[in-house]
Amino acid sequence: MPADTGKVGTGADPKDPPLILFGSVDTYWKDDFSGKANIPTSFGNEQNSISIGFVDLGVKKKVGKASFVGELSFGPRSDQSIPTSGYHIQNLYVSYDVTDKFNLTAGYLSTFIGYEVISPVANFNYSTSYLFTNGPFQNAGFKATYAFSDKVSLMAGIFNNYWNTYTSFVTHGANTTSGDVSTFGAQLTVTPAKGWTAYLNLATGPYSGTEFDLTTAYQITDAFKLGLNAADFSAPNNGGGFSGIALYPQLAVSKVVTLGLRGEYFNFKNGGGDVTAFTFSSNIKAGAITLIPEIRLDTKSAAFPTSFVDSNGASTNSATQFLIAAVYAF
């Protein structure tokens, strides 16, 4: 789901909220029709196995203008999404509302870039996109967010020199003993119409490269929502990069069932090949559980770096998988 920098509103009764506990657990079964795991995007990778995602546990509290969030995770989805497995930290930050419109936040945060996120609770599809897989997962840093109005806000911040690291670090051969905080990030949030929000994101630094990202979602009718993510990444020192676009139409057919499609085109720069992926998912709500059956078809070019094989083990350019997941959120 799109990023959000916080809450701005005209509230009554400004009592401090209680200590909040939140989290989720998820489990899935996947079958690639070739009998071998082919599709290389993040999470949900194990073939013909009742497998687990992660248990995610968060706690947060706000007193007056100061707040914190601490979010820990355990499990395969956690190991694949955090830099140091022993730390188990997805989000750890403190935040301060200087005014109703101006907020300062510091710590280790989920990235502000992109449409999809690590937690399955905030994604519609259980499998993830190539744009998500190849983009940043987290950024550690310090950011300031100012809401010009309820329609426009701007975030700007400085972040550690590399994505997905708890600390900045020294690259091999660098003439220094310390890392640095050299990635600049910004997010312009615009609400052009009721139900429509767009985020224009930038992360750039001499070590982390430069990514431009547009993430937007529009609830066009009560039942129909359209999301879009487009991004372009250039690695440092002309080291290639990627670009891509994904569309997310979703239709609520009842108060418990929503159908959705993700159509994505993704390519690696410098002739690294491309891939087109279609994922059709349904979200079926049963109380706190969301059941996600999904079918996915990926078609790649020969130059794409991941190999697909068919049921005979022969190389092929397409892969199809069925997956069903259950996500419990609290």
Add this chain to the structure above:
Amino acid sequence: MAFFQFASAQKNLLARDENNKYIYYQIVDRPGVSADSLGKQAAGFIKSFFSTSKAIISNDTILSVKGYFETYSVLAFAKHESGKITFTFSFESRANKYRFWLTDFVFTPYERNRYGQFVPVIGRDIALEQSDIKIDKKELEGYLDQTGSYCQDLGARLKLYVVQDHQSKKGAATEQVKKITTKNW
């Protein structure tokens, strides 16, 4: 506000108005207090309670303001914000009494974002009267209970504010510094 049909916990505190909209309606007696004075006290209450909202003041005795409160999930075992309900609060005073009502309840569900914050789902605003076709029945009953409870609490705070404000002004007018003479003892 000619008639109300009462719905059936705390949700029983809500009624339906002539347009079949949920309403919380109260008339409160304040003997010996003028309409203007009650209006000023209500304006003071709105300023302190709805700190970031701007009241619409029709005249000294009729006021309204938009506000919201957050609801908490009734389905999950861990308590967290599940949405917000916006409403219109209206106040009207006459000599010796005032009335107030809350209506136009609109529920906006929250979703968890990437930072572990619960934020409004963009574009999902559901009038509480139409919520039964869009929200789980048990969940909706919980929100109606929370709405009734919030309205009752707001009414009690308004009443306390009016009483305390009136008493403090009365006290301020008559309060004198106590004088003590040390000559006689």
